[in-house]
Amino acid sequence: MFLDVFLQKPPLDYQEQDFGENTLIIRLPYFEVKDVRSYYYLSDKAQAKFVEEIYKFFKITFRREISKYIVLGLYRKDSIELFIDKYNLSLDCWDMLEKDYQRYIKLSWKKRLFRKNKNSSVKDPVCPEHGTPENVMEPVV
Numbered sequence: 001m002f003l004d005v006f007l008q009k010p011p012l013d014y015q016e017q018d019f020g021e022n023t024l025i026i027r028l029p030y031f032e033v034k035d036v037r038s039y040y041y042l043s044d045k046a047q048a049k050f051v052e053e054i055y056k057f058f059k060i061t062f063r064r065e066i067s068k069y070i071v072l073g074l075y076r077k078d079s080i081e082l083f084i085d086k087y088n089l090s091l092d093c094w095d096m097l098e099k100d101y102q103r104y105i106k107l108s109w110k111k112r113l114f115r116k117n118k119n120s121s122v123k124d125p126v127c128p129e130h131g132t133p134e135n136v137m138e139p140v141v
Contacts (some may be wrong), residue, residue: 002050002053003028004034005048006037007034007039007046008043008046062097065083066079066080066101076098080094080097080101082100084097
């Protein structure tokens with residue numbers, strides 16, 4: 001990811017904070033450009049950006065796995081449960097994962113419908129059967 005870009009030398013007055021059980025420890029890999037013995041500090045902005053990148057990676061992994069399971073013929077509920085089991089997640093996050101996947105499907109369908117009618121000034125979804133926008137009122141004669 002971008003970890004090697006975010007790492008920097010700690011400031012002179014830096015003291016490591018201990019958050020107890022909530023401390024996230026990351027074993028730094030070998031970088032050809034930076035020595036992790038001296039470049040091990042993440043600023044507040046770098047931490048926020050790194051967390052954002054991890055969250056994006058999680059969403060991509062989740063959506064890819066669920067889509068793979070659904071293509072294999074499993075129901076969405078079963079697919080999410082398999083994902084939770086595979087990555088040893090808490091069952092408390094089931095609702096969040098379900099809602100995220102619903103939003104993902106809804107947005108992908110909207111993108112697919114609008115992509116067909118890209119150059120039109122009408123931004124309503126196109127009815128596949130008739131080729132006309134769904135929300136257009138036809139004049140009554």
